[in-house]
Amino acid sequence: MENSILTEQDREHLRHCVALAREALAAGDEPFGSVLVDASGAVVRADRNRIAEGDPTAHPELALVRWAIAHMSPQVRARSTVYTSGEHCPMCAAAHAWAGLGRIVYASSSAQLGHWLDSWGIPGPPVQVLPITTVAPSVPVAGPDERLAEEVRLLHARLHGIGGAEL
Numbered sequence: 275m276e277n278s279i280l281t282e283q284d285r286e287h288l289r290h291c292v293a294l295a296r297e298a299l300a301a302g303d304e305p306f307g308s309v310l311v312d313a314s315g316a317v318v319r320a321d322r323n324r325i326a327e328g329d330p331t332a333h334p335e336l337a338l339v340r341w342a343i344a345h346m347s348p349q350v351r352a353r354s355t356v357y358t359s360g361e362h363c364p365m366c367a368a369a370h371a372w373a374g375l376g377r378i379v380y381a382s383s384s385a386q387l388g389h390w391l392d393s394w395g396i397p398g399p400p401v402q403v404l405p406i407t408t409v410a411p412s413v414p415v416a417g418p419d420e421r422l423a424e425e426v427r428l429l430h431a432r433l434h435g436i437g438g439a440e441l
């Protein structure tokens with residue numbers, strides 16, 4: 275766990291991400307959601323996981339990177355924040371850093387997700403689970419939020435048909 279100092283505004287954006295993750299799950303996808311917030315605190319782009327459409331790299335964090343490169347100057351990107359329901363995977367963390375985006379705030383960490391999957395006997399992802407701080411050490415990060423992480427855990431439990439997940 276890196277840093278749990280989150281503002282109320284951070285939590286509001288994270289709740290938005292968890293709502294997007296819930297929407298992804300309802301649409302038959304994995305429960306991940308992310309928003310891109312500019313320096314004024316406005317949400318400029320939101321997305322959710324779309325791997326069920328056949329592209330296993332269709333993670334919301336990567337989609338936000340692509341959008342930011344197409345629509346924001348490097349200066350504006352550097353002052354933007356990406357909020358996400360689950361900490362960036364190494365692919366998305368690398369893309370975020372290459373794009374020169376700013377801070378990342380996550381509701382649940384990759385370590386937490388790895389622990390949940392282990393405890394359920396679910397195989398891990400095909401890419402090594404590494405924290406953002408290892409992949410992109412210059413990116414400021416904050417998270418997880420314990421209460422929202424529990425909501426995310428329940429979404430993943432539901433994805434995998436683990437009992438007791440009522441949401």
Ligand SMILES: [Zn+2]
Pocket residue numbers: 333335336362363364365366367
């Ligand atoms: Zn990813």
